[in-house]
Amino acid sequence: MTDDVLVERRDGVQVVTINRPQARNALTRAVAEAVAAAVDELDASDELRVGVLTGAGGTFSAGMDLKAFLRGETPAIEGRGLCGITQTPPRKPLIGAVEGWALAGGFELLLACDLVVAAEDARFGVPEVKRSLVAAGGGALLLSRRVPVNLAMEMLLTGEPLGAPRAAEVGLVNRLTPAGGALDGALELAATIAANGPLALAATKAVARGGADWTFEEGWARQAEIIGPVFASEDAREGATAFAEKRAPVWRGR
Known part of the structure; x- marks a missing residue:
């Protein structure tokens, strides 16, 4: 810089x-x-x-x-x-x-x-x-x-x-x-x-920012493409596990 x-x-x-x-x-x-x-x-x-x-x-x-x-x-x-x-x-x-x-x-x-x-x-x-x-x-x-x-x-x-x-x-x-x-x-x-899941943050931003340019039907399809990998990620399982175990999650970005 x-x-x-x-x-x-x-x-x-x-x-x-x-x-x-x-x-x-x-x-x-x-x-x-x-x-x-x-x-x-x-x-x-x-x-x-x-x-x-x-x-x-x-x-x-x-x-x-x-x-x-x-x-x-x-x-x-x-x-x-x-x-x-x-x-x-x-x-x-x-x-x-x-x-x-x-x-x-x-x-x-x-x-x-x-x-x-x-x-x-x-x-x-x-x-x-x-x-x-x-x-x-x-x-x-x-x-x-x-x-x-x-x-x-x-x-x-x-x-x-x-x-x-x-x-x-x-x-x-x-x-x-x-x-x-x-x-x-x-x-x-x-x-x-x-403090939140990094994969979820990026995907949420992508949907929220992109939604203004998508039609209603296109929006649901595009959202599904973006969020699918997040729900299948290690971080998503970690988030649910940490909630059940009443502890702070440890995010790995994958």
Whole structure:
């Protein structure tokens, strides 16, 4: 990884920190490649169960680095989207931990996250139209799947930000914390998730994420394909055995 992105492991949780506070964690090509490599590691590692994506210095991310954009640089990775996650999110759960601003591409990274924990004074926005740009990293395409359509349209067409309390009211944010507490709140949530069966987590995410694009009949068929191996796994037997024996399960991911 580069100094622009810091990656660490904490008890089965991978913490990925965008580390350009002097530039409000604006997204460059180097940041994009490092974040993509981190989530690839998240999915490949048997030791990692959940990812947390955050920003250093009290800001999540101000979005694409416009100076880099003028140089012809892009933080989108072909076939994978912004930072390698907006088109192809990781298989494992990913939590966004937000302090300060999450704007433009920074906000779009949150749409690739499954859960969001935010400080009470955090703010979210898609101001691309103010620069005659389009929220093409997932904002225009996906925001209306996360919030009511009329609110999505207001955010996208005015470019005006939304405060964290309101974002929580409409379901965009799962948990609010005091200022400075977003990462700790995200780690607490991640620990709860990481205690569950890893095969079941990945399969549940696949069904929940994919279901929006499937017809009713297709959904049942696709779900059966995804969950069949989970129900036949050693972990499924371990889960039932641990329940019967009144002990904590020991997951092996198989």
